[in-house]
Amino acid sequence: MGLTLDDPHKPRDSLTVTDNRTGKTVDIPISRNSVPATAFKKLSLAKAREGQDRPEDEVESGLRVFDAGYQNTAVVQSAITFIDGEAGVLRHRGYPIEQLADKSTFLETAYLLLYGELPTSAQYKLFSREVMHHTFVHRDMADIVASFRFDSHPMAILTASFAALGAYSPEGNPALAGQKIYTAPTDAALRLLDKQIFRLIGKSITLAAMAYRMRQGRQFVAPPAGMGYAESFLYMMDHLNEGSEYRPHPTIAKALDTLFLLHADHEMNASCAAVLQVGSTLVDPYSAVSAGCAALYGPSHGGANEAVIRMLVDIGSPDNVPAFIERVKRKEAVLSGFGHRVYVATDPRSKIIQKIAEDVFALTGKDPLLDTALALRDAALKDSYFISRRLYPNVDFFSGLIYRVLGFPTDFFPVLFAVPRVVGWLAHWRQMMLAGTAAVKIWRPRQVYVGEGERNYVGMKERGEEGAQQGKKKKERGSEPSKVHHPTSTRVFLARESKL
Ligand SMILES: CC(C)(COP(=O)(O)OP(=O)(O)OC[C@H]1O[C@@H](n2cnc3c(N)ncnc32)[C@H](O)[C@@H]1OP(=O)(O)O)[C@@H](O)C(=O)NCCC(=O)NCCS
Known part of the structure; x- marks a missing residue:
C-alpha cells in the first residue's frame, strides 16, 4: 500500500521561518499545502522596541497573519466541493459539475452535497419526501411577508423571512433548547440537525414564491402535491385560476432545476463564510442562513x-459597448458578471449556462439584450485590460438573461441564486456541526490596530472649534458626521421659509 496523506511515516513537509527581528527560527509543518496560522504566534518579541513598535502592535503575543479580504486564508477543512481556479474545475464530492448538470437533478445533487454520496433510490425517495413535505410554512409567514412594502426588494423579504422562520422552531434554537443540540455526538442531535435542513430547503422555495406574489398583489399559493422542487416553485409563483391541472412548462422546470443545481454550492464563498461565521457562534441555522442571504444580496x-x-440596459445597444469598456478601464464602472476571486481562466458553470440559455431561447425567443451581452463579452475578452487581469465571464453573466426571458423581475434574480445556495450553506454548516462541540471554534478573527494610542479625555470646552485634535491633524474624509439632506414636503418648506 502506498503512503496516504496522513501516514505518520511520510517525510514531513515543513516551512522554516526566521524572524529577522530576533533571529529566532521556527519550523512550521506543511499539511495539504497549508500552514497553521497559529504557528506564527511563536514568533514574538519580549517587548516593544523603542521607536519601532507601538504598544498596540502587541508584539509580545506573537506575529499575526494579515490577510485583508481573506485572499489567501483557508478557514475550514472541507470534503464537500473542490475548485481549481486555474483549470476552471468544479467538483462536488469528486463529481465534475458538467456530469452533474447533465445527468443529475437539483435534489439529488443536494443529497450528494449534504451527505457525501449519490443516494440510492430509497435514500433519494426519503430525502425528497422530507424536503417536499417541509415546503409548507406556518400561516403567520403569510402575514409577515404581506407586511412588507409593496415595492420591497425580494432579497430583503427573503432574508427577513429566513430569520423569522427560526421563531417557529424553538426546539431547533440552541438559545432555548441547549448549546449542544447540534454538536453533541448523539443520534438525537443528528435527527434535529437534519430536520432543520429539510425545513430550510423545503421552505426556501415557498418563501421565495411568497416574496414574488406579495409584490404582484396575488394570494399566496400552497405547495402542490406530486411535483418536483423547481416545478413546485414555479407552480407557487405562477398558479392562477386554471385549476389544479396547471403544471409549469417542463422545459422551463428542467432549465430552472439545472440552474438551481449549478448554484447549489461553491465552496468557501462570501455567503458560505457568512453562514459559518454566524453558525460558529452556535446560533440556530435559520439565523445563519439569513446571514448568508444578506451576504449573497x-x-x-x-x-x-x-x-x-x-x-446591459444602461449600455443600451452593441454600438455603445466600446464606450462602456473605456469607462470600466477608467474605473468608473464595473463589468458585472466578469471576474472571480478563484477562477482566473474560466468559470465552468458559465459554459453550461450558455447551453441552457440556447434551450430556453429556443422556446421563448432571444432576449433583446443578448446581442449587447455578446458584444460586451467579445470586446472584453479581446481587451488587454481584462486579459492581463484574467477576467472572464462568470456564472452571473448569462443567468440573468435566462431569468429575464422567463419573465422573472430583475430584482428577483438574486433570490433565484439564494434559494438553491441554501443547500450549500447547510452542507457546510452540517459539516461544521458534525465535527463536534470541541471542534466548533468561534470564528473570531484578529485585526491590526492602526488607530490612536492611549490618550486622555479632553472636556468639550477645552476642545474649542478645532476639536480634541487641536489642529494636529488635517481633517480626514469621513472624520465627522455628514450633513445629510432631509427631504421635506413643499408645505413644510414654504412654512419654514416664510418664518411663520
Ligand atoms: C468577483 C470580484 C468581486 C472578485 O474580486 P477580487 O478577487 O477582489 O478581485 P480584485 O477586485 O482584486 O480585481 C483585480 C483587478 O481586476 C479588476 N476587476 C476585477 N473584476 C472586475 C470587473 N468585473 N470589472 C472591472 N474590473 C474588474 C479590479 O479593479 C482590479 O484591478 P486593479 O488591479 O487595476 O486594481 C470582482 O471580480 C467583481 O467585482 N466582479 C463583478 C461582480 C461579479 O460578477 N460578481 C459575481 C462573482 S461570481
Whole structure:
C-alpha cells in the first residue's frame, strides 16, 4: 500500500521561518499545502522596541497573519466541493459539475452535497419526501411577508423571512433548547440537525414564491402535491385560476432545476463564510442562513446577476459597448458578471449556462439584450485590460438573461441564486456541526490596530472649534458626521421659509 496523506511515516513537509527581528527560527509543518496560522504566534518579541513598535502592535503575543479580504486564508477543512481556479474545475464530492448538470437533478445533487454520496433510490425517495413535505410554512409567514412594502426588494423579504422562520422552531434554537443540540455526538442531535435542513430547503422555495406574489398583489399559493422542487416553485409563483391541472412548462422546470443545481454550492464563498461565521457562534441555522442571504444580496456576489441586467440596459445597444469598456478601464464602472476571486481562466458553470440559455431561447425567443451581452463579452475578452487581469465571464453573466426571458423581475434574480445556495450553506454548516462541540471554534478573527494610542479625555470646552485634535491633524474624509439632506414636503418648506 502506498503512503496516504496522513501516514505518520511520510517525510514531513515543513516551512522554516526566521524572524529577522530576533533571529529566532521556527519550523512550521506543511499539511495539504497549508500552514497553521497559529504557528506564527511563536514568533514574538519580549517587548516593544523603542521607536519601532507601538504598544498596540502587541508584539509580545506573537506575529499575526494579515490577510485583508481573506485572499489567501483557508478557514475550514472541507470534503464537500473542490475548485481549481486555474483549470476552471468544479467538483462536488469528486463529481465534475458538467456530469452533474447533465445527468443529475437539483435534489439529488443536494443529497450528494449534504451527505457525501449519490443516494440510492430509497435514500433519494426519503430525502425528497422530507424536503417536499417541509415546503409548507406556518400561516403567520403569510402575514409577515404581506407586511412588507409593496415595492420591497425580494432579497430583503427573503432574508427577513429566513430569520423569522427560526421563531417557529424553538426546539431547533440552541438559545432555548441547549448549546449542544447540534454538536453533541448523539443520534438525537443528528435527527434535529437534519430536520432543520429539510425545513430550510423545503421552505426556501415557498418563501421565495411568497416574496414574488406579495409584490404582484396575488394570494399566496400552497405547495402542490406530486411535483418536483423547481416545478413546485414555479407552480407557487405562477398558479392562477386554471385549476389544479396547471403544471409549469417542463422545459422551463428542467432549465430552472439545472440552474438551481449549478448554484447549489461553491465552496468557501462570501455567503458560505457568512453562514459559518454566524453558525460558529452556535446560533440556530435559520439565523445563519439569513446571514448568508444578506451576504449573497451584495452586487459583488449573488446580486451580480441583477447588476448585469441593469448594466446591459444602461449600455443600451452593441454600438455603445466600446464606450462602456473605456469607462470600466477608467474605473468608473464595473463589468458585472466578469471576474472571480478563484477562477482566473474560466468559470465552468458559465459554459453550461450558455447551453441552457440556447434551450430556453429556443422556446421563448432571444432576449433583446443578448446581442449587447455578446458584444460586451467579445470586446472584453479581446481587451488587454481584462486579459492581463484574467477576467472572464462568470456564472452571473448569462443567468440573468435566462431569468429575464422567463419573465422573472430583475430584482428577483438574486433570490433565484439564494434559494438553491441554501443547500450549500447547510452542507457546510452540517459539516461544521458534525465535527463536534470541541471542534466548533468561534470564528473570531484578529485585526491590526492602526488607530490612536492611549490618550486622555479632553472636556468639550477645552476642545474649542478645532476639536480634541487641536489642529494636529488635517481633517480626514469621513472624520465627522455628514450633513445629510432631509427631504421635506413643499408645505413644510414654504412654512419654514416664510418664518411663520
Ligand atoms: C468577483 C470580484 C468581486 C472578485 O474580486 P477580487 O478577487 O477582489 O478581485 P480584485 O477586485 O482584486 O480585481 C483585480 C483587478 O481586476 C479588476 N476587476 C476585477 N473584476 C472586475 C470587473 N468585473 N470589472 C472591472 N474590473 C474588474 C479590479 O479593479 C482590479 O484591478 P486593479 O488591479 O487595476 O486594481 C470582482 O471580480 C467583481 O467585482 N466582479 C463583478 C461582480 C461579479 O460578477 N460578481 C459575481 C462573482 S461570481
